[in-house]
Amino acid sequence: MCLAVPARIVSIADGNAMVDMAGVVRSVNLDLVSGAKVDDYVLVHAGFAIQIVDEEEALKTLELFKELMEHEVSQ
Amino acid sequence: MKFLSEYRDSRIAREILAEINEVSVKPAKLMEVCGTHTVSIFRHGIREILPANISLISGPGCPVCVTPNKHIDEALEICRIPNVILATFGDMMKVPGSKSSLYAEKAAGADVRVVYSTMDAIELAKENPGKEVVFFGIGFETTSPTIAAAVLRAEREGIENFSVVGAQKTIPEAIRALLADNEIGINGFILPGHVSAIIGVETYKFIAGDFRIPAVVIGFEPVDILQGILMLVRQVEEGQARVEIQYTRGVPVEGNPQAIKVLYSVFEQGDAIWRGIGKIPGTGLVLKKQYQKYDAVKKFGVQTTENKEHPGCKCGDVLRGVKTPPECGLYAKVCLPEHPVGPCMVSVEGTCAAFYRYGKGVS
């Protein structure tokens, strides 16, 4: 029930955004997030954007994984 | 796809698993309190790949499963009223109430429609001005703001033929209730990612503070879950108890203030009955006074009396993590996904359904 998937905002008009969800473009409601911009990734749940994905945090997590893999290779 | 494929990389998953194997020695019973986690954990076979000292237990995280018959019976009563269109999420269709299900009522002629979003229900109300559209809304903090947003829109646009049967619940205090009689000795919590995307992490502080149990807010991809488990077992090994966030890309410490504002402008905290657990004060959401005209139960004066649940169904114990589905006498014999006896078998997120789908305890 609490599933939400990341999708990129393509355009915004009248409190709704068109988002690209793995190649499928659909409309999502923006009433629950403030400050969402075109090209932001949002978490989409039941037709609503419920959070803006923090790209910086996502990069940090991915860096951490990379380090883990390199550490393994160097051993 | 960005923000998904990286977190499904099996090489990274293997690295993290190796780390878990190295770090984890002490027994660790970890409970997930989100049905979406339950599904992801089963789908990716995470229970099987973890070292033997770590066990994962499913808690009361499936909103369909914790909804008591009372609310299902209310929705059933309302959908039988002439001129009513009952709109709900697909998960609710087959859930048995005391005597029937929405699915059966639809087959018998009631106008029951599955919608993807609460805004679809609003559109239905606009398209059918001569009818009453009732949204049967269940869910946790992830979903409830979308119901609040629909009520606000109805108010803004003067849509009077829209109302809701509200059976929404909030998570943190339910965890406290579980811990208050911690029959199973939980050593760590896998906290829900998308509930927390809304509410943030402050409200979970008591888990570490009052109960000395580690808790980590975790995302839903396999790499997320493994990394979160690693964070939990590190705390367990060090004898620490903190609330941490693994899913930082989706969960800021403060959550989503805009969504919280929308939610609590329409609803206020009330009591709620959780199937199998009972009444937990402060875990329900009730419409505020100025929005009570959207309360379908009041609008149609519905009264339900029986609220019969199947005596053999052990859903309540399953939801508290006290029993596993195969310990229920009806599991996989009488109770099957095609003929569910209890809600834990109906919902795809139910623990009984997950056990069955992945062949656990089925001979």
Ligand code: SF4
């Ligand atoms: S197997 Fe069916 S009857 Fe038994 S606890 Fe699960 S839902 Fe209830």
